Amino acid sequence: MPARSVLTVVVPCFNESAGLLDFHERLSAVMSAIGESWDVLYVNDGSRDRTLPLIEALTVRDPHAGLLNLSRNFGKEIALTAGLDHASATGAVIVIDADLQDPPEVIPSLVAQWRQGFEMVYAQRAARSGDSWTKRTTAHGFYLLMQRLGGRVLLPRDTGDFRLIGRRALDALLQLREHHRFMKGLFAWVGFPSVAVSYDRAARTAGESSWNYWSLWNLAIEGITAFTVVPLKIATYAGLLVALFALLFGGQLVIRTMMFGNHVPGYPSLMAVVLFLGGVQLMTLGVIGEYLGRIFNETKHRPLYLVERYSAAGLLERYGAAGPPQPNAGQEV
Incomplete structure (x- = not known):
């Protein structure tokens, strides 16, 4: 050589x-x-x-x-x-x-x-x-x-x-x-x-x-997931905030029903809540999936x-x- x-x-x-x-x-x-x-x-x-x-x-x-x-x-x-x-x-x-x-x-x-x-x-x-x-x-x-x-x-x-x-x-x-x-x-x-x-x-x-x-976006995702678990923490805090919001919303429904009776809720507001919760859940699963996919690739030892x-x-x-x-x-x- x-x-x-x-x-x-x-x-x-x-x-x-x-x-x-x-x-x-x-x-x-x-x-x-x-x-x-x-x-x-x-x-x-x-x-x-x-x-x-x-x-x-x-x-x-x-x-x-x-x-x-x-x-x-x-x-x-x-x-x-x-x-x-x-x-x-x-x-x-x-x-x-x-x-x-x-x-x-x-x-x-x-x-x-x-x-x-x-x-x-x-x-x-x-x-x-x-x-x-x-x-x-x-x-x-x-x-x-x-x-x-x-x-x-x-x-x-x-x-x-x-x-x-x-x-x-x-x-x-x-x-x-x-x-x-x-x-x-x-x-x-x-x-x-x-x-x-x-x-x-x-x-x-x-x-x-x-x-x-698109390539730069994927590179940015690689950089974020490779050096921090903050997205996972954000997903956790987002879940806590949504749960707190749902608890407060449910509480005011109970109080309003006891005081003013049961009024039929509107369909648009119901769909808005369902879609919002579904979106938060899918986003959280996506974040978890990004990290899980990286663990899967590392365990193959190629x-x-x-x-x-x-x-x-x-x-x-x-x-x-x-x-x-x-x-x-x-x-x-």
């Missing part, structure tokens, strides 16, 4: 062929100027376009580039975990997306803070070019909600996956193996000395984002992902175009 690098850049990729070559060119220029040995690991998460052939071509022509090809699409959170599992850096790992919304030119600032002794250096968005008002507003609301609900885990606002992780923090992070993964929360959970680096997030240069509002092919940076330079043997093909992790 080639010598391990000080810095490894992990890049999860799903249908990124439109801008992958431009990204690699900018990343190479930035990393070469830092002055530390480095490599980049591209994690192909079941892309349906030409992303995989492009990464294979990069590994042939650039000894810094490596490939981790998953057996199918597992989702970004799992793909990022796979990349961190296979990162060989002795110093730190840098996580960045390939869409160039997170500029590689910010990486030297992250490395500078790491050299000052910080184990977690996260890039915090000062501006979000290319995002709609709705997306900016909902993102701000989500981070605000997570800061209120997170308890002892403080999720930094306006912060994505773009960050540098020191080796100590990475080794701690790799011990967390839950299937329902909200990586932003896991980054915050491990702690260690952390600092923010402010930057302006650019608009996407090529291709289309695979994150629609591997987080399967590796179809793994070529570390520099292997093709050493073994030639045929590459080394593939002992990790079909590996369960």
Whole structure:
């Protein structure tokens, strides 16, 4: 195996062929100027376009580039975990997306803070070019909600996956193996000395984002249920309030009947009460079901992902175009 690098850049990729070559060119220029040995690991998460052939071509022509090809699409959170599992850096790992919304030119600032002794250096968005008002507003609301609900885990606002992780923090992070993964929360959970680096997030240069509002909504649900049981408490308190309301309502009916006689209640008011109680019950069952489903998935103990092919940076330079043997093909992790 080639010598391990000080810095490894992990890049999860799903249908990124439109801008992958431009990204690699900018990343190479930035990393070469830092002055530390480095490599980049591209994690192909079941892309349906030409992303995989492009990464294979990069590994042939650039000894810094490596490939981790998953057996199918597992989702970004799992793909990022796979990349961190296979990162060989002795110093730190840098996580960045390939869409160039997170500029590689910010990486030297992250490395500078790491050299000052910080184990977690996260890039915090000062501006979000290319995002709609709705997306900016909902993102701000989500981070605000997570800061209120997170308890002892403080999720930094306006912060994505773009960050540098020191080796100590990475080794701690790799011990967390839950299937329902909200990586932003896991980054915050491990702690260690952390600092923010402010930057302006650019608009996407090529291709289309695979994150629609439905995907972002599901990611928000993952984040909330992974780090707090507040929804369960809300369901309990809602049940108590409805029970108290029903008790007071029933009491006033009894008193009114004793004082004024029994008047036939109206159908609309009856239906309103029935639908309200039914809605509260279904909502409570839904909250319980979300947590129960996550428990069910964890008890199956399936591997987080399967590796179809793994070529570390520099292997093709050493073994030639045929590459080394593939002992990790079909590996369960």
